[in-house]
Amino acid sequence: MDSKTIYQHVQERYGSIARAENPEYSGAIAKAFGYSKEELNSIPKDANLGLSCGNPLAIASLRQGEIVIDLGSGAGFDVFLAAKKVGPYGRAIGVDMNKDMLARAHENLAKSTEAENITFIEAHIASIPLADGIADCVISNCVINLVPEADRPAVFTEMARILKPNGRVAISDILARKTLPLSMKENATLYTGCIAGAGTTEDYRRFLEDAGFSDIMVVDTESDLNIYINTANLLQGRNENAAGCCGQSNKSVDSVKGGEGTGEGVASSCSEVGSKGQLCSDAAVSGATVLGEDNLGACSKANLLNQDHEIADIDLNEWVGSFKIFAVKL
Template structure:
C-alpha cells in the first residue's frame, strides 16, 4: 500500500465518521472504555463519536496549568476533558489532519465557549507548534494509522514538542509478531486500526530512539476476534462511525456478557450492543455488499485468530 493511498483512505473514513451522530452509541462505547457518565455529561455530546479504544487520560495524570497536545483529536472528546483537568491556566492543542473532524471539534468549542482549547489542522508527523511547549502528549488509537515509514517521525515530533521530563500517555493497537501478508496488505484492516499496527518491540524502539525513558507498554489482553465474528451481525443501518460499529446481538466486544474489570479498560472492554472499539469500520450491507466489509471480507478472515497477532496496549513514557 502506497503511503498516499493510506492517508487518502484514512481521510475518507474519518470524514464519514465526523458526519455521524449517534449519542447513545457514543456514550455506551465511551463508558465501556473508562469514561464516566459524569465526564461525558461535562463535554459536548458531539465531541464523543465512539472512536476511543482506551482512555489515555487514565494514564496521563493531568494537572492544573499544564499544556497538553492531543494527537488525532477527532471531534474533541479527550481534548475537552483535558481542558477541564488543566483549567483556565492550562491549554490543550488538538491536532488532526481531517477537515471534517476539525470543523466538528471547533463547533463544539464555540458552543461551549471553551477558551483553553485550540484545534490545529496538521499531520501528526510535523506539527506547527514550538519546541518544548507541552507537559503531556496523549493519543487514542491513532498512531497505528500512520504509514510505517512515517511512524518514527511521530515519536520524534512528540519528543520535540515535550518539555524535558514531559510524558506521553497513549492507547493503541500493537502486534505481537509480524502479520501474515493477507492481513498486512488489507486496506480494510488498515483503516480499522489493525494492519498498520506496529510490533511491541518497534514501538519501544521508536520511543527510546526519540529520547524517551521509563517506557511502559502493557497488553490489556482483550479478545480481538470480534473483528471477524461480529461482521455477520452488523446492523445494516449502523452509523458506521470509526473503530466501533454497531452490532445487533453482541453484548460485549470480547465475549458475550463479559464485563470490564477496571475503569480504564482497554480496547475490548464490555460494550453494550457494540463491536470492538478498534476493530474495522464494520458497516457492511446486510447481504453481499459492495463496501469494504463485504461477505467476501468475512469469509477471507473468518479463520484468523487476531489474538495470536495483535492486542490492545497502553503506553506511557517520559522524555529524558
C-alpha cells in the same frame, strides 16, 4: 500500500465518520475502555465518535496549569476531557489532519461553555506546527497505528521535540500480538480499522528510545477488541435489515451497493435523504448517518472493520491488542 494511498484511505474513511451520528454505540465503546458516565456527560456529546481503544488520560496524570497536546484529536473527545483536568490556567491542543474531523471539533467547541483553554490545529502528527518544548504532556488515542510505517518514527521525534524536559507521553494504541500476514496488512479496510497498521511493542520501544525517552512502559491491557463488532451487532439486532446502511452485515451491504443482494427489505430500515445518502433507522444504530455510496459503513470503528467479506470471521484479539504506552522525555 504506499504512504500516499494509506493517507487517502484514512482521510476518506474518517471524514465519513466525522459526518456521522451514532451516540449509543459511541457511548458504549467509551465506557468499555474506561471512560465514566460522568466524564461523557461533561463534554459535548458529538465529541465522542466511538473510536477509542483505551483511555490515555487514565495514565497521563494531568495537573492544573499544564499544556497537553492530543495527536489525532478527531472531534475533540480527549481534548475536552483534558481541558477540564488542566484547568483555566492550562491549555489543551488538538492536532488532526482531517478537515471534517476538525470542522466537527470546532462545532463542538462553539457549543462548549468551557472552551477558553482549547485549541484545534490542522496538521499531520509527523510534522506539527508547534514550538519546541511547549507541552507538559502528549496524549494520543488509537491514531499512531494509522500513520504509514515509514512516517511513524517521525511522530515520536515530534513528540520529543514539542515536550518540555521531563515531559511525558501517554498513549492508547492497537499493537500486534503476532505477525500479521501480508493479506491482512494490505487490506485497506483493516488498515483504516486500526488493525493492519498495528506495530509491535518492540517497534514502539525502539521509536521512543531513539527519540530520547526513558521510563518506557508498553503494556497490553487485555481489553476485548471484538467489542467494536459485538456492540454494533447488538444494537443492530433490533432491526436486522438496518445493517445494510451501516455495514454490519455483508449480505445487506451487498444489497445496498447493488451487488449480490436484490435490495429488497432495505427500504424498511433506511429512508432516502438524497440521491447519494441514506439514514439508518433509529432502532438500528441510533440514527447513524452514512454519506454517499462509497462511505457505507462510516458509522463507527466497527463499521470500518466489517466492510469486507473476509473480516467477519476474524477474531481481532488473536492478532492485536489494546496497549497503554507511557514514557518520559530525558
